[in-house]
Amino acid sequence: MHTVAVLALSQVIPFDLSTPIEVFTRTRLPDGRPGYHIRVCAEEPVVDAGAFTLHAPWGLEGIRGADTVIVPGTADPAAPLAPAVRTALREAAADGTRIASICSGTFILAASGLLDGLRATTHWLAAGQLAAAYPDIDVDPDVLYVDNGQILTAAGAAAGLDLCLHMIRRDYGSAVAADAARLSVMPLEREGGQAQFIVHDHTPTPAGSALEPILTWLRDNLARPLTLDDIAAHAGMSTRTLIRRFREQTGTTPLQWLHRARIRRAQHLLETTEHSVERVGAQVGFGSPTAFRDRFKRTTGVSPYAYRRTFSRPADTVSRA
Incomplete structure (x- = not known):
């Protein structure tokens, strides 16, 4: 049986906390035995969970000896991390413990230094903040979760469920994970693969920056059809300086930023117009419909047609211009 320690810190987000507890508690092996033992751990005996308070049965010592540590999100991801928590997480990592975060819990792993040099994700609303605060982390706001082997991160509350099912599959195989997914009324693999549906109005832009x-x-x-040289020439910078400033201020490269902005504009057009997919692709700078479909699916995990079916607005609010 695997032991999972769920770390509840101050201002823990209730859904992020309850998701791994529910999913792992309900996991059963083929012979009916439970697959996981759960420990809810905290630095203090009583934890503020917003709508309620939580009495944690384990202190930070509960992390020791666990096979997996889950770090749920907190309402204030920028809050200073207690030295005792940082030490406990780093010691667990040194022991080879698998450590996963959900939503803004990624900030806790980042503050512990466990994500340095790694790819990670968090909720898309906080991705820019994470990238700015921790430039050594390769922040990917476009995925549901990132599995680096020992260290894993999930984008948001619902993505935390995807990540838990992914870990169950790693531990016990697809059949056990599929049973856990059915009990959660959740597909084992959501349509969209490992991609968040990005909201087009929130392209990270550092207000007031150069x-x-x-x-x-x-x-x-x-x-x-802009190239890196085109962008650098318009900015009056060398390409090297442009790339460096983009990474410092947006957490990505100019062309990656441009591709994401194009996909966000395409999402907006798919939601609010009846333009053909081919026309939408041309409007956001793709030279061919095939290139547009491929890029859109790599970014969002679904085809433009599937995205439109899911997110298009009622006919009376859609532009036909």
């Missing part, structure tokens, strides 16, 4: 004019220009010229 890059703001170039980001505005890029958004206004998404339909143009």
Whole structure:
């Protein structure tokens, strides 16, 4: 039986906390035995969980000896991390313990230094904040979860469920994971693969930064076949300086930022117009419908047609222009 320690810190998000407890508690092996033993651990005996308070039966010592540590999100991801928590997580990592975060719990792993040099995700609303605060982390806001082997991160509350099922499959195989998914009324593999549905109105833009004019220009010229040299020339910088400043201020490269902005604009058009997929692709700068479909699916995990079916607005609110 695997032991899972769920770490409840101050202002823990209740859903992020309850998800791994529910999923792992309900996991049964083929012979009916439970697959996991759960420990709810905290630095203090009583934890603020917003709508209620939690009395944790384990202190930080409950992390020792666990096979997996889950770090749920907290309402204040920028809050300083207690040294005792940092030490407990780092010692667990040194012992080879698998450590996973859900939503803003990624900030806790980042503050512990466990994500340095690794790819990670968090809720898309906080991805820019994470990238700015921890430039050594390769922040990917476009996926449900990232599995680095020992260290794993999930994007948001629902993605935390995907991540838990993924870990169950790693531990016990697809049949056990499929049973756990059915008990959770959740497909083992959601349509969309490992991709968040990004909301088009929240392209990370550091307000007031020196890059703001170039980001505005890029958004206004998404339909143009822009190259890195084009962007650097408009910005009056060398390509090396441009890439460095983009990484510092947006957490990504100019072309990655441009591709994501194009996909966000495409999402908006798919939601709010009846333009053909081919026309939408051309409007956001893709030279061929095939290239657009491939990029859209790699970014969101679904085809443009599937995205439109899921998110298009009622006919009377959709533009036909």
